[in-house]
Amino acid sequence: MSTHDGKVAVVTGGASGIGQETVRQLRQAGWTVVVWDRSDAEGAVPVDIADYASVEAAAGQLDGIDLLVNAAGIAGDRQPSASKSPAEWDRVMAVNLNGSFYTMHALYPHLKARKGVVVNIASIAGMMMAKGRVHYAVSKAAVMTLTRSLANEWAADGIRVVAIAPGYVKTPMIQRSIEAGELDEATMAAAHAMNRLATTEEIAGAIIALAQPPFQFMTGAIVTIDGGYTLGK
Structure with missing residues (x-):
């Protein structure tokens, strides 16, 4: 029996x-997984995370959850x-930042009851300059601050909150x-010291690892998984 x-x-x-890919790996490891998605994908619960009423x-x-x-x-x-446009700014913020807060806020009672874990997906864009992508970069930097803020606030409730900041993922x-x-894939790959993009399997594996007991003393951390992108070349 899986643990x-x-x-x-x-x-x-x-x-x-x-x-x-995270859903696939979690299920393979024995988790029951509830998928929230705006698409009409089979088995997904239709949720617009930018709309608090929907969340x-x-x-x-x-009834309860152990991981968000x-x-x-x-x-x-x-x-x-x-x-x-201001509308484009608002759209990105609504999904990336507001959506992350809305889900955490709505699921807080469940997470508290089971002393659960939250893993947010940030980005190295939130640490670096991104021409033409100010809305995305700011939203992901804000997700990092949200992660640290709620990790600090919710530690007393037994809830861990962490984030990962990937480089380019294929x-x-x-x-x-x-x-x-x-x-251009070659250009993107060359920006990483490891000279390639990450796979979804690698990022999902890191997400799941952070939810495990060996990391139970980790909260508020922003884990960079970028193949050396932020090291410079």
């Missing part, structure tokens, strides 16, 4: 990319900041941008 039998996880954005309604259907993985997120456009979204000529 995770009876453990329940909620994964936002679990129908694609990092979220989907609250979905949270009300749960906030994998839902959007990149937004790549327009220069002076040309970026998700279906990135692959589509490569195929459309919007991104």
Whole structure:
């Protein structure tokens, strides 16, 4: 019997990319996984994390959870900041920042009851300058601060809150941008000391590892998983 039998996880954005791979690995390890996603993917609970009423309604259907993985997120456009519309800024903030807070807020009672773990997905974009992507960079930097703030506040409740900050990950979204000529894979790979992009399997594996007992004294940490991108070359 798996040591995770009876453990329940909620994964936002679990129908694609990092979220989907996290769901696969969690289930393989014996977890019961509830997928929250805006898509109509089979088995997913339709939730718009940018809408608190939607999140609250979905949270009300749960009896308890041990792990929340906030994998839902959007990149937004790549327009220069002076040309970026306020609506685009608001859209990215609503999903990446507000959505992360809304899910944590709505699921707090469940997490407290089981002394659960939250793993947020930040990005190295939140640590570095990103031309044309100010909204994305600021939203991910804010997710890091949110992680540290709630880790500090919720430690007394037995809830751990951590985040990972990946470099470029070869998700279906990135692959589509490569195929459309919007991104150049060789250029992105060369920015990492390891000269490649991460796989979704690697990032999902790190997410799941952070939820395990060996890391039970870790909270408020931002774990950089970037193949050496932030080391410079």
